[in-house]
Amino acid sequence: MQVMDAVAVRRWADACVRTLDANRESIDQINVFPVPDGDTGTNLLHTMQSALDALLRSPMSSVGDALGALARGALAGARGNSGVILSQVLRGLAEAVQEVSVITGSALRKALHRADELATAAVSQPVPGTVLTVLHAASEAARDCPSDELDEVVVAASRASAVALADTPRQLAVLAKAGVVDAGGRGLVVLLDTLAAVITGQAVETPADTPLPPRTPESLTTERESGSPEFEYEVMYLVDETSEDLMTGLRSTLAMFGDCVSVVGDGASLWTVHVHCNDIGAVIEAGVRVGRPHRITVARFADQITAQASRFVRDRAIVVVVSGAVDLFRAEGATVFDLASSSATSTDLLSAIVSTRARHVAVLPGDPSIREVLDEAVAYAQAAGQDVVVVPTFSPVQALAALAVHDSSRRAGDDVVAMAEAAAATRRGELAIAADEAITWVGRCQPGDLLGMLDGEVVLIEAGPATPESVMDLSCRLVDRMLAGGGELVTVILGAECPDGLADVLEDHLRVTHPEVEVTAYPGGQPDAVIFVGVE
Structure with missing residues (x-):
């Protein structure tokens, strides 16, 4: 294409999220400057996803509006120093x-x-050999390109950025010692390559990185190139209700508390603040004096090796993420994150994982809808040195089956395999009340109808409104349907809307129809399902 409109900007943003996701792990692994916290790829992905989300919620009347929405979304969701710089790249494009x-x-x-x-x-x-060097090379290549054709300008910029990236180890000793190129610069090359691919319609060939020496464990514990004291925390927050003069003063103030200081705005009314420091309170108080800080996040760097050695107080822990049935899982020794009492953000889930203070953590999710935020939380915990594994469970009954075979005396890997096998061998059913009209595999349902679900699919519908009798009848039919493929144990978790006596009705029904089956019922109190059923 020779021109790029708002639709093409959206295509580029969507492609950036996908390519950053594909390259996230490799970028994280080469992150050694300014601190080896292994999160540059993750931060860039989160920031770009926030930008894309903002674009999808905004009208795209012009290419400037589309890029402006990207810039505002990136600034509001910026993660880390690399995310802040990405937000400013998008703002520059928009302006x-x-x-x-x-x-x-x-x-x-x-x-x-x-x-x-x-x-x-x-x-x-600014330090030579970083993402800023790579961006400057791309800008100069675009400026010096003899053609005004869009495809030729973007290819020139993309190729120049790759050449500059390969040269970063010769500009920054910490990169040469680690045997890597700059992680932020690598992320920028991914974004420019993606832009070139969208415009030209094909992948752009870029020069291969110069061969570098292999990485060693010692390379990840190098001191900062600047020789400044090593700061332990990263603090970020947004500020509004302020002015440019006040934010300029804040930048100078924060420089007294730490390094990697950035205070940048969206060109309108929103600012984002980023600093590496030790005095968290002072950094936040400085923001209060100039405006209204919000969305405050504090992260401890993963390269605190000595701290990692002592922060684990036990070897093994289980974290269960479910809606209701909290007492049931806690009685089995698990740490429980209750979806019924709090929203599942990646920060909250990370807090639950880290709070176990266990070296090895197995997470048993009871709801498939949380997988994305859970993956993000797990990635952060792993980057900080915890061994975290998510066992594939999609219902509280599968989590309960997995927990039943947990044995802390086994090797961690063997224990995870055993739990995964127990969960996979448990068929999951659910009785719920439809909230909306929908088309299912067995016909149309209306709000208020009773739905019997098997392994996530609707298999039975009972017209609403629900009565105790209809709930009991459909529960019996659902269990019969699940036992058609065999089974020896039926586990039922009773929800908040479950009618009294349902457990007795099911037990009496199965005593007649399936006398060989053992039935166990537990009060769960979950608000989102009348009952959960597991068959093993």
Whole structure:
């Protein structure tokens, strides 16, 4: 394409999320500057996902509006220093094209130049050999490109960024010692390659990275290149209800508390603050004095090796993430995150995992809808040195079956395999009340109808409104349906809306129809299902 409109911007943003997701782990693994916290790829992915989410919620009347939405979303969801810089790259692109309807080659040249200016200004002490060096090379290549054709300008920028990335170890000793290129620069090359691929319609060939020496464990514990004291925490927050002068003063204040300081805005009213420090309270108080800080996040760096050695007080722990049945799982010795009492954010789930203070943690999720935020929490815990494994469970009854075979005396890997096998051998059923009209495998359901589900699919429908009699009848039919394939043990977890006597009705029914089956019922109190049923 020779011009890029708002639709193409959306295609690029979506492709960036997918390519960053594919490259996240490899970028995390080469993250050694300014601290080896192994999260640059994860931070870039989270920031770009936040940008895409904001774009999808905004009207795309022009290419400037589309890029502006990306920039605002990236700033609001920026993670880490790399996320802040990415937000400024997107802001620079947006500011440069506000007066045009489409991006041409000359417009992209101006946009990359503005992105280079803003990203450099976002860093208190720019260092050669970082993402800023890679961005500057791309900007200069676009400026010097003899053609104004969009595809030729973007290919020139993409190729120049790859060449600059390969040269980063010769500019920054910490990278050469670790045998890697700059992680933030690698992320930027991914984004520019993706842009080139969207515009040209094909993958762009970039020069291969210069061969570097293999990494060693010692390379991850190197001191900072600047020689400043090693700061233990990363603090980030958003600020509004302030002014540019006050935020300029905040930048100077934060420089007294730590390093990697960045205070950047979206060009309108929102600012994001990032700093590595030891005095968390002072950094937050400084923000209070200039505006209204919110979305405050504090993370301890994963490279505190001496701290890691002592922070684990036990070898093994189980974390169960379910809605209701808290007492049941706690009685089995598990740490329980109750979805019925709090929303499942990655930060909350990470807190539950870290709070176990266990070296090895097995997570048993009882709801498939939390998998995305759970994966994010697990990635952070793993980056910080915990061995965390998610056992595939999709219902509280499968989590209960897995927990029943847990044996802390086994090797951690063997124990996880045993739990996974027990969960897989448990068929999961559920009786719930339909909230909306929908088409299912067995017909249309209306709000208020009773739904009998087997392994996540609706297999039985009883017209609403639900009565105690209809609930009991459908429960018996659902269990019969589940036992058609065989089974020896039926486990039932009773929900908050379960009618009195249901457990007795099921037991009496199965005593007649399946006398060989053992039935166990537990009060769960979950609000989202009348009952959960497991068959083993």
